[in-house]
Amino acid sequence: MTQAAPRDRAATGSNALQTGLIQLREVTEAIRVRVRNPAKLRNLELFLLVIAWVVGGGAMVLVQLGALETVDLFPLQLAAILAVLTFALHIALRVVAREADAIILPVATALNGIGIAMIYRIDIAQGATGWDAASMRQIAWTGIALVIAIAAIVLVRNHRVLARYRFLAMAAAFVLLLLPLMPGIGRTVNGATVWVGVGPVTFQPGELAKIALAIFFAGYLMTARDSLSVVGKRFLGIRFPRVRDLGPILVVWAMCMLVLVFQRDLGTSLLYFGLFLVMIYVATGRRSWMVIGVGLVALGGVAAYFTMGYVQRRIHAWIHAFDNDVYNASGGSFQIVEGIFGMAHGGLLGTGLGLGRPYLTPYANSDYIIPSLGEELGLAGLMAILCLYIVLVSRGIRVGFQGPDDFTKLLSVGLAFVIGLQVFIVVGGVTRLIPLTGLTTPFLAAGGSSLLANWLIVALLLRLSDSVRGRGFA
Amino acid sequence: MTSADREQSMRRPLRRVSTLLLVMFVGLFGSTTMIQAVQADSLHGDDRNTRTLYDSFAVERGSIVVEGVQVALSTPSDDEYEWQREYPQGALYSAVTGYNSLGQGNTGIEGAMNDELTGTANSQFFDQIVATITGQDPAGSSVELTIDAGAQEAAAQALGDREGAVVALDPETGDILAMYSSPSFDPNTYASHNIAQVRDSIIQAQESPEQPLQNRAIGGDLYFPGSVFKLVVSAAALESGRYELDSEFDNPATLQLPNSTSEIRNASRETCGPGEQATLETALVLSCNIPMAELGLELGDDAIREQAAAFGFGQPLAVPMTVTPSTYPRPEVMDDARTMLTSFGQYDVRVTPLQMAMVSAAIANDGTLMQPGLVDRVIAPNLDVVDQPEPTILGNPISTETAAALRQAMELGVSEGLASNAQVAGATVGGKTGTAETGENDEPFNLWFTGYGERDGRSVAVAAVVVPDENIVGDTSNVVAAPIGRAVIEAVLNS
Numbered sequence: 028m029t030q031a032a033p034r035d036r037a038a039t040g041s042n043a044l045q046t047g048l049i050q051l052r053e054v055t056e057a058i059r060v061r062v063r064n065p066a067k068l069r070n071l072e073l074f075l076l077v078i079a080w081v082v083g084g085g086a087m088v089l090v091q092l093g094a095l096e097t098v099d100l101f102p103l104q105l106a107a108i109l110a111v112l113t114f115a116l117h118i119a120l121r122v123v124a125r126e127a128d129a130i131i132l133p134v135a136t137a138l139n140g141i142g143i144a145m146i147y148r149i150d151i152a153q154g155a156t157g158w159d160a161a162s163m164r165q166i167a168w169t170g171i172a173l174v175i176a177i178a179a180i181v182l183v184r185n186h187r188v189l190a191r192y193r194f195l196a197m198a199a200a201f202v203l204l205l206l207p208l209m210p211g212i213g214r215t216v217n218g219a220t221v222w223v224g225v226g227p228v229t230f231q232p233g234e235l236a237k238i239a240l241a242i243f244f245a246g247y248l249m250t251a252r253d254s255l256s257v258v259g260k261r262f263l264g265i266r267f268p269r270v271r272d273l274g275p276i277l278v279v280w281a282m283c284m285l286v287l288v289f290q291r292d293l294g295t296s297l298l299y300f301g302l303f304l305v306m307i308y309v310a311t312g313r314r315s316w317m318v319i320g321v322g323l324v325a326l327g328g329v330a331a332y333f334t335m336g337y338v339q340r341r342i343h344a345w346i347h348a349f350d351n352d353v354y355n356a357s358g359g360s361f362q363i364v365e366g367i368f369g370m371a372h373g374g375l376l377g378t379g380l381g382l383g384r385p386y387l388t389p390y391a392n393s394d395y396i397i398p399s400l401g402e403e404l405g406l407a408g409l410m411a412i413l414c415l416y417i418v419l420v421s422r423g424i425r426v427g428f429q430g431p432d433d434f435t436k437l438l439s440v441g442l443a444f445v446i447g448l449q450v451f452i453v454v455g456g457v458t459r460l461i462p463l464t465g466l467t468t469p470f471l472a473a474g475g476s477s478l479l480a481n482w483l484i485v486a487l488l489l490r491l492s493d494s495v496r497g498r499g500f501a
Numbered sequence: 502m503t504s505a506d507r508e509q510s511m512r513r514p515l516r517r518v519s520t521l522l523l524v525m526f527v528g529l530f531g532s533t534t535m536i537q538a539v540q541a542d543s544l545h546g547d548d549r550n551t552r553t554l555y556d557s558f559a560v561e562r563g564s565i566v567v568e569g570v571q572v573a574l575s576t577p578s579d580d581e582y583e584w585q586r587e588y589p590q591g592a593l594y595s596a597v598t599g600y601n602s603l604g605q606g607n608t609g610i611e612g613a614m615n616d617e618l619t620g621t622a623n624s625q626f627f628d629q630i631v632a633t634i635t636g637q638d639p640a641g642s643s644v645e646l647t648i649d650a651g652a653q654e655a656a657a658q659a660l661g662d663r664e665g666a667v668v669a670l671d672p673e674t675g676d677i678l679a680m681y682s683s684p685s686f687d688p689n690t691y692a693s694h695n696i697a698q699v700r701d702s703i704i705q706a707q708e709s710p711e712q713p714l715q716n717r718a719i720g721g722d723l724y725f726p727g728s729v730f731k732l733v734v735s736a737a738a739l740e741s742g743r744y745e746l747d748s749e750f751d752n753p754a755t756l757q758l759p760n761s762t763s764e765i766r767n768a769s770r771e772t773c774g775p776g777e778q779a780t781l782e783t784a785l786v787l788s789c790n791i792p793m794a795e796l797g798l799e800l801g802d803d804a805i806r807e808q809a810a811a812f813g814f815g816q817p818l819a820v821p822m823t824v825t826p827s828t829y830p831r832p833e834v835m836d837d838a839r840t841m842l843t844s845f846g847q848y849d850v851r852v853t854p855l856q857m858a859m860v861s862a863a864i865a866n867d868g869t870l871m872q873p874g875l876v877d878r879v880i881a882p883n884l885d886v887v888d889q890p891e892p893t894i895l896g897n898p899i900s901t902e903t904a905a906a907l908r909q910a911m912e913l914g915v916s917e918g919l920a921s922n923a924q925v926a927g928a929t930v931g932g933k934t935g936t937a938e939t940g941e942n943d944e945p946f947n948l949w950f951t952g953y954g955e956r957d958g959r960s961v962a963v964a965a966v967v968v969p970d971e972n973i974v975g976d977t978s979n980v981v982a983a984p985i986g987r988a989v990i991e992a993v994l995n996s
Contacts, residue, residue: 305521309514354549364549370536371544372552384552384581406537410530417526424522427515436511444518451525458532 054122068129069121075133076117080110083140086380090148093381093403102147108166109140112173119177120489123184128426128492134419135470135485139169139478141412142471144380145392145399152386161392161473168475172482179486186490190434193246200239203232204282208289233286233295234467234480237302238487241441244303248310249433251275256311267315276316279303280323287327291337294452294464300324301448306441309427345462362389366398366457370409377405392473394465397454413454416469420447423488429495439491442484554604559583563618563641563882565598565610567648573598573611578694586692593657596666596682596716597648597875599822600691602699608714610644610875611688613821617642617879617887640882647676647877652961655992656681659985665948665967666717666854669989672862672953672962674892675871677820678993679963680855682717717966720825723851724966727937727978728768728788729949730846732860732907734797735785737808739903741800746906749778750792758838759798765790765841768936785910786918788934790845797844802835805843811898812860812870820855820874827852846937854964857951862962864911865931865953868904870895907931911952920950922983925991928956932986934978945969950982954990961993 084106091102113136120127147162157163183189189196206223207213214222214229222229248255259269280300287296304320331338337358344360347353348367353360365388373383385391385399392399401409423443430436446469453472456463467477536544545553561584565573572594578585586601588594599609607615620641649669656667656679669679686706693699706714715721738744752772755764773779773789784792797805809829810816818824830839830849842848855873863870872893879888899907911931914920920932932952939947951964965985969976 305518309511309518312511312514349547367536368544368547368550368552370533371541371550372556374537374541384555387551387555401533401537406533409533409537413526413529413533417523420522421519424515424519427518428512433511436515440515440518444522447522447525451529454529455525455532458529458536460528460532 066121066125068126069117072117072120072129072132075130076113076136079113079133079137079140080106082137083109083144086141086144087147089380090144090151091381093379094148094151095381102144105143105147105162105166106140109136109143109169112170113139116173116177116180116486119180123181124489124493126493126495127489128422128495130418131422131485131488131492134415134422135482138412138415138419138470141400142396142468142473143169145385145396145403145471146473148381148403149386149392149399151381164475165473165478168478169482171475172479175479176482176486179483180490183487183490186438186487186494187432187434189242189438190246190249193243196239196242196246200236200243201282203236203239204286204290206232231467231474231476233290233292234476235483237298237445238442238480238483240299241302241306241438241445244306245434245438245441247275248306248437252310252433255307255316256313266313267319268313273319276303276307276319276323280320280327284327284331287331287338288335291335292465293331293338293341293462294456294466297324297452297464298445298449298466302441302445305444305448306437309440310433310437341462341464345459348459362395363457363459363463365389366395367459369395369398370401370458373402373405373408375406377401377403377408379403393467394453394472395457396468396472397457400471412471413450416447416450420444420450422492426488426492426495430491431494435491435494439488442488442491446481446484551604555582560619561640561882562586562601563620563643563880565594565614565618566643566645567594567653568650570650572646573601573688580694582694585694586688588688588692591687591689592685593653593681594648595685595688596680596718597646597653598688599716600686600688602691602703603694603696605691605696605699605703609716609822610646613819613823614644614876614879617644620882642882642887643880644876645878645880646875647671647674647678648680648875649678649993649996651992651996652679652989653681655679655988656965656985657683657685659988660965660967663967663969664711664717665965667963667965667985667989668718668854668858669961669963669993670858670862670871670873672866672960673871675862675873675895676877676892677855677873677875678961679989680716680718680875682715682721684711684713686713716822717854719820719822719853719855723825723827723853724947724949724968725937725939726846726850726852726857727935727947727949728790728845729857729860729933729935729951729964730850730852731785731788731793731844731935732864732911732933732951733809733812734793734800734805734844735781735907735910736812736860736864736899736903737800737804738781738796739906740808740899741804744781744796746782746910747780749780750784750795752777752779753791756791756794758841760836761838763838765794767791782910782913785907785933786914788914788919793844794841798837798841802830802832802840802843805829805840806832808898811896812863813856813895813898814852818873821876824855825853827856846935854966856964857949857966858962858964861911861931861933861951861953861964863898864904864907865955865960865962866904867901868899869897908953915952919977919979920952920983922979923950923952923987923990925954925956925987925994928954928990928994930954930987930990932983934983936978943972946972946978948976948978948981950978950986952986952990954994956994959994961990963989965989 087102087106143162143165146165150160150162212223214224222231255272259267283296283300307316340358344353348360348364354364369385369388380403383402385402388395420443423439426439427436449466449469453466453468455461467474469481562575564571572590573588575584575586599611601607601611618641652669660667660683666682690702691699754772755766757764767773767789773787773792774783779792806829814827814829828851839848843850872895874890876890878886881887908931911933915923915930915932920934923930923932935949937947945968948967953962963986965982967981
């Protein structure tokens with residue numbers, strides 16, 4: 028680790044001049060190292076990044092060609108902004124995380140680009156232009172997200188310090204979760220109180236809370252994994268933990284139930300609990316935690332089903348989606364069925380970008396962006412998109428296998444799994460594999476908070492992967 | 502626990518979590534495949550799937566053409582449906598074209614030829630593939646009709662806004678030359694893209710007592726034929742070989758029905774011409790009920806029913822719109838009195854104007870009945886002729902001799918009988934009028950004319966029915982219906 032020494036000195040630098048000199052030396056050192064040791068990973072990343080730009084930019088141009096039968100500079104501008112932003116992150120990686128994973132950034136870039144293309148497609152159908160156009164806001168949020176991601180990757184040189192702030196992360200997660208319930212800034216959209224809004228800008232703090240929670244869980248489990256691994260009584264062939272160790276999981280479960288009750292957000296609640304469950308399982312290797320967790324989910328689910336009307340409606344709209352009564356009911360299955368019609372319309376190969384009618388489905392550019400893409404890109408396109416997610420998630424899991432320490436492993440597994448689980452909940456919901464819950468599709472769906480949170484996850488995964496010894500991209 | 506142990510200890514759960522993630526994604530592959538491949542077709546067919554509907558509108562629907570003029574065509578529209586269906590002649594062709602609505606169904610040719618008009622008919626399968634490969638926009642075929650524009654206009658003008666219907670056929674080919682039903686409707690109303698408004702308009706039309714959407718020429722509630730049915734009874738008599746045109750029947754002024762106190766009279770309220778006996782020919786020319794009733798009783802209802810079936814009664818027929826079969830009462834309900842009543846088209850004989858035109862056409866065509874049809878040719882967007890129905894013989898309900906005998910009586914009926922208003926200068930015209938009572942309380946009669954005209958090898962068979970608002974003395978079928986027949990015959994022979 029040739030960079031380790033200057034980095035540590037930079038962290039402890041006391042006066043400005045000294046810091047400046049050190050930074051100057053650091054840069055020259057970095058350049059020297061680069062000349063001596065060509066960054067193979069970064070070159071691979073750049074190569075893949077160019078492909079991602081072509082995929083995203085091509086999709087945007089094809090959308091315009093298909094829907095408007097014209098070509099002008101607008102989609103190219105969108106693509107160019109995305110390219111410049113992700114290229115900036117790439118450059119930052121060349122300087123501060125030379126050994127970071129080479130595949131994560133291109134995959135995220137491709138997904139973000141495809142998302143903007145479909146959002147732009149819906150804008151065309153709705154005749155939205157300027158700042159009314161969701162694609163304009165999406166590219167702006169992409170800018171904000173990437174600036175923050177670059178800042179994170181430059182500032183957080185050693186992610187292990189995050190473990191020290193685990194309780195701060197916990198507090199932050201709680202505050203973020205509670206924000207939408209605060210009078211004045213909380214907003215209820217479609218029944219779910221998961222938004223805060225100041226003026227025209229709205230934000231879903233729950234998206235950021237999942238990162239804070241992952242950091243907290245990783246930090247907490249790193250220290251608590253030994254005691255949580257101690258087993259108590261055997262029951263039904265499985266060793267269960269001691270009763271006194273059940274506290275944390277019950278606290279998290281209670282928190283998720285509160286989200287479910289007060290924010291009426293089934294998806295987020297499921298996402299947080301699933302995140303905790305997988306992390307505690309990985310930390311302890313005890314299947315009993317999974318059994319307890321699934322039992323608690325079942326308990327909470329059954330209780331919610333019988334006490335909360337909206338949960339019941341969701342389940343109904345899932346099972347009886349095609350019944351006329353449910354289809355026509357307010358809050359019934361109209362949206363999901365409309366989305367499924369769209370996907371069926373796309374068939375194997377899709378109608379082609381800009382040539383389908385995804386705009387017939389409500390929220391075609393956010394909650395239902397997957398059916399929109401399915402309609403215009405077909406089963407083949409959706410499979411490709413799902414494969415991008417698989418690659419992204421597997422790169423995170425790889426750090427879990429190869430990470431140098433518990434915290435790195437747990438955090439990377441948590442962050443990777445949260446992306447995978449979120450994709451599963453959203454795509455499974457719109458395809459009727461599971462009941463529909465309101466979550467955003469990572470990188471694709473229109474929405475700033477989701478974009479910001481997911482690019483932060485990418486920044487963290489890149490930073491974590493940089494610490495993997497052994498290099499390569501196995 | 503050593504560091505190495507801890508490293509190892511995480512690998513197993515990590516592998517399991519990886520497997521779990523894989524299973525989750527495999528589930529997503531499965532659910533998307535179910536929707537986009539396995540169930541795609543049935544989801545397409547779901548009638549709530551508006552995309553299927555929009556798709557049918559995204560195709561440039563073929564035109565419906567009469568003598569080279571588009572009577573229904575699609576023009577580009579600025580809205581999401583891309584094409585607007587238009588009917589430049591409004592109500593004139595509404596009984597033929599029907600309407601093409603947004604999700605509220607298609608009627609007439611628009612419905613019966615929908616596959617061809619949208620280019621989805623099997624016969625266009627290969628054209629579609631070629632169009633897909635060459636990147637052409639999908640387009641449907643045009644349907645050219647057999648309608649004679651002049652005859653159609655004459656029919657509409659002669660019938661006016663009175664309730665009724667007119668059908669004209671080419672006896673030698675079965676081509677439908679005119680088909681008009683009144684009250685009619687403007688198909689443009691139902692082609693609007695304002696779905697709610699169209700739905701309301703259709704419901705309103707369906708609930709209105711005038712029933713404008715009903716094509717009375719081939720369907721609806723059907724009509725009592727009255728005396729025009731005497732052609733069928735006479736045909737049955739002549740076909741039996743036991744009767745000639747000069748066969749004689751008792752000629753009283755009134756006749757009591759068997760087992761009944763009811764009496765029947767001739768329309769003239771007198772005997773059928775002078776003398777103790779009346780011939781079949783006289784009974785046809787003067788349209789007398791009593792001799793016909795006597796003939797019917799002697800023939801029996803089975804013979805009449807068989808003859809009616811030979812002309813097409815009770816048989817399914819598509820022109821290509823489905824025609825409601827005309828009916829002769831079932832044997833179970835018949836007795837002598839009823840048989841006598843059916844002999845002059847009363848009791849429960851119900852017919853479409855098309856059926857009566859088919860009777861006249863078979864008589865005009867030496868006893869050969871041609872399959873009636875509206876479609877002349879189906880033309881693909883590349884101008885290939887996709888389909889061109891050949892004239893088809895439906896049957897030979899009567900012999901050449903019977904046909905000749907009936908023509909003799911019908912021509913006499915026009916030249917000096919009760920159908921005199923159907924005369925066309927320079928043409929041979931044969932015809933039969935009919936006035937059917939439809940109820941007890943002086944409800945409006947069904948006033949009929951059916952017949953044929955020939956000149957210079959060109960021929961036409963017509964049937965016209967009018968239901969006046971009220972019965973007016975002197976407004977006989979010869980006054981009301983025969984001129985409609987004449988107008989249509991004239992229009993065809995002059996074209």
